[in-house]
Amino acid sequence: MSNIIVAQNLTLSYERDEEIIRNASFVIEKGDFVFITGPSGSGKSTLLKSFYGNIKPQSGTLLMGGLNMSNIKKPKLQELRKHLGIIFQDYKLINEWNVERNVVLPLWIAGYSNEVQQTQAKRLLHHVKLTGKGHKYPLELSGGEQQRVGVARALSKNPFLILADEPTGNLDEYSSNVIWDLLENACQQLETTVVVVTHKIPSVFNIPYRHFTIDELGDIYEVH
């Protein structure tokens, strides 16, 4: 098993602010499905942001795919991000682009040809049960559909790691189950590592998972 994320005495804080995550040490391996839970404001999203380089460690070490996030330079960070799939609670779709274009954004950034992009878009839209909606715009879709577009975008370049920040936070039960199924499949079939920040772990979950929790003081424990 290769290590995807390695944190050692990791402390995170926003500038001149108090520590949000304190002295966290953990290892996440290839193929792991990890839930991170904790009360509001405990630093779950901040921890996830540190995984894609949005916030740098204040102290300690954070290695992402072998890259040290403390001193990573912008070009390296861009390269790392090209191999990540990120899902947000508020979807973060580009509203002036149609669904198909949103889905293949990572492929477009990586410079894939139009043919490859179109083929992948069709395949992914079928996979997330949005066949025939490629030419619609995000604001024409329901919240559940928009989040499925977000998942399709995250999966489009076969990332080695999917990071999801409250992916079902705004969705009804049916839409939430569809999202969990998609993430389970990605982990099980493609051996993609998945890290999900959530308030609540789904009651029915069909694959083995790890569970980290963060308390109010910013300490992290593995509970499952």
Add this chain to the structure above:
Amino acid sequence: MRFIKSHLSLIFPMVAILMGLEFFIAFDRTTKGYEESLKDSYAMLVVAKDEMSIDDFKSWDKHIYKVAEIEKSKIIDKVDLPFKSSDTSNIDKDMPNFYSIKLNKYLNNKELEEVKRNILKSDKVTRVETFDTLHNSNYGLFSSIKLAFQTFILFMTIIGFFLIIKQMEVWNFMHSERMKVMDIFGASLFLRSKALIVMAIIDAILSAIIASIVFYTIQNSWIKGNHIAILEDNIGGLFSIDDLITLSFASIIIVLIAVFLVVINVKEE
């Protein structure tokens, strides 16, 4: 409609700035021609006891470039003397020497006084006539037109720049979300700003073409029809096709700076 509006809101201030720039270039070019003609028609008169050479004059002041001696006989001919017909040789002998001096550029009053003082430093020179009343009135009129025009251009440019700053805020509002999302997925700075750069360059070129057409029309209809003395002699030099290149270049530089400022100010959340 929104699409047209988003383009016009950049094109309009750009045209204002480019018109200002083109007015400045063209006015500078045409007024240089007018200054040249004023300079050619202007001469100072110097009265000296002894005969002088051009080198003597040039050594006194760097603005002197041409000296012509006025023949004494011509002066005597123009003066209506009762004894003129009998004998003018004695008068000729006692008369000082007269020189007409041309300057290398059109000088302002202060510079003209400086030239006069420099010439008068010589013991041989008894009098210098600058004809400054005529010179002053020409120069004053010319300077005030030039100043008024440049002030107008300056204000037009300032307003243009304020409108561009406003447009940058609109760009920031319209493009920042897209650029943030693209940044999260690893897009380079160029890729993030590509759409904005392409749009801005197209608008910049369109602005340069519009400004050139407006100027070309002004040159060929309005100025030719109105017989404006300062511009009429140099009407051909008012607008040249090279100016389109200059305007396009200036326009592209301005929009690229504006785009760059917008892009670097988009920060990740």
